Amino acid sequence: MAPQRTNPEERILVVDDEESIRELVASMLSHAGYECQSAASGEEAISFLQADPNFALLLSDLSMDGMDGFALLERVRKLLPQLPVVMVTAVHDISVALEAIRSGAYDYLLKPFERDQLLATVHRALENRRLKMENSAYQDKLESLVAIRTELLQKAMSELERAMGELERSYDITLEALGDALDLKDAETEGHSKRVTAFTIAIARAMDLPSDRVRVIARGAFLHDVGKMAIPDAILRKPGRLTPEEQMLMREHAQLGYQMLRKIPFLHEAANIVYSHQERYDGSGYPRGLKGDQIPLGARIFAVADTFDAITSDRPYRAAQSISSARREILKHSGHQFDPTVVDTFISIPEDLWQRLREEIDSQGAVKRR
Numbered sequence: 001m002a003p004q005r006t007n008p009e010e011r012i013l014v015v016d017d018e019e020s021i022r023e024l025v026a027s028m029l030s031h032a033g034y035e036c037q038s039a040a041s042g043e044e045a046i047s048f049l050q051a052d053p054n055f056a057l058l059l060s061d062l063s064m065d066g067m068d069g070f071a072l073l074e075r076v077r078k079l080l081p082q083l084p085v086v087m088v089t090a091v092h093d094i095s096v097a098l099e100a101i102r103s104g105a106y107d108y109l110l111k112p113f114e115r116d117q118l119l120a121t122v123h124r125a126l127e128n129r130r131l132k133m134e135n136s137a138y139q140d141k142l143e144s145l146v147a148i149r150t151e152l153l154q155k156a157m158s159e160l161e162r163a164m165g166e167l168e169r170s171y172d173i174t175l176e177a178l179g180d181a182l183d184l185k186d187a188e189t190e191g192h193s194k195r196v197t198a199f200t201i202a203i204a205r206a207m208d209l210p211s212d213r214v215r216v217i218a219r220g221a222f223l224h225d226v227g228k229m230a231i232p233d234a235i236l237r238k239p240g241r242l243t244p245e246e247q248m249l250m251r252e253h254a255q256l257g258y259q260m261l262r263k264i265p266f267l268h269e270a271a272n273i274v275y276s277h278q279e280r281y282d283g284s285g286y287p288r289g290l291k292g293d294q295i296p297l298g299a300r301i302f303a304v305a306d307t308f309d310a311i312t313s314d315r316p317y318r319a320a321q322s323i324s325s326a327r328r329e330i331l332k333h334s335g336h337q338f339d340p341t342v343v344d345t346f347i348s349i350p351e352d353l354w355q356r357l358r359e360e361i362d363s364q365g366a367v368k369r370r
């Protein structure tokens with residue numbers, strides 16, 4: 001038979017209570033180039049393994065006085081689970097040998113055995129151990145690689161989030177300036193943009209929308225009338241009724257606002273809300289006469305918030321009305337002007353929350369006209 005490849009690191013422990021067999025096996029292995037140690041009992045084998053856990057293979061007799069092969073196998077499985085064990089037993093014990101395999105032995109050898117049989121079995125067991133070790137080393141390496149990658153990725157993500165957060169904040173500051181500018185231009189809307197945004201957010205949150213959606217909807221609400229920047233002051237601030245022509249011009253503000261915002265990537269969705277903020281649930285709104293779900297949800301929420309703010313704010317031609325009468329009015333138009341689902345949520349929000357929101361925004365000091 002071809003010479004086996006041996007590795008001096010791979011030491012074998014031979015356990016047999018019969019000295020002649022022990023020595024025979026050890027000498028066969030030594031001749032083949034393996035380093036061997038012999039133990040005369042299971043107990044001795046355990047003490048050797050405890051003193052030196054780096055054995056590569058345990059070759060054990062099955063029937064021994066004191067600790068037999070099974071008991072030794074059980075101890076070794078706990079002590080050194082990676083250590084392969086080959087059981088050596090007499091021919092008539094084959095069922096017992098199979099039992100040993102089931103209990104975790106790597107293989108068995110039937111006595112009497114030839115030298116080649118012994119070497120082939122030992123070679124296989126060691127090769128198998130080598131493969132397992134390589135595999136587990138590879139897995140360890142892979143795991144640590146993945147752990148490092150994950151950490152890097154998480155770091156990069158949090159950096160990105162921070163940068164995005166900063167970018168969004170600076171955008172929002174710009175937007176706020178825009179909203180304030182609009183409030184200054186339009187006499188009727190002092191503080192309106194901020195209030196209507198707060199009201200829209202309150203309803204959207206009560207509808208359990210995820211926070212990133214609420215953010216988008218809030219921007220749409222805040223900028224809803226941005227198109228009015230392009231409407232002449234003479235129309236925007238006209239104290240009396242608008243002529244039909246003026247009204248047509250005024251109605252263009254929804255589309256004008258959309259055109260202003262749609263090219264800004266992070267305002268793309270908000271732009272759609274701006275475009276649809278004058279639509280009505282029953283299709284009687286403008287500019288496109290959208291109906292029901294055709295209207296973006298953010299715009300349907302906004303519509304309720306906007307009407308609520310209009311009713312509860314002073315107007316040049318009438319004083320502010322109470323929160324409860326605003327609620328009644330909105331409920332009356334549920335399913336017509338407003339999405340009934342949004343109205344249900346709106347009605348479920350307690351009155352004092354609206355009161356507190358309004359007070360808080362007013363105390364922040366909406367930009368005052370001179």
Ligand SMILES: [Fe+2]
Pocket residue numbers: 224225253277278
């Ligand atoms: Fe509007």
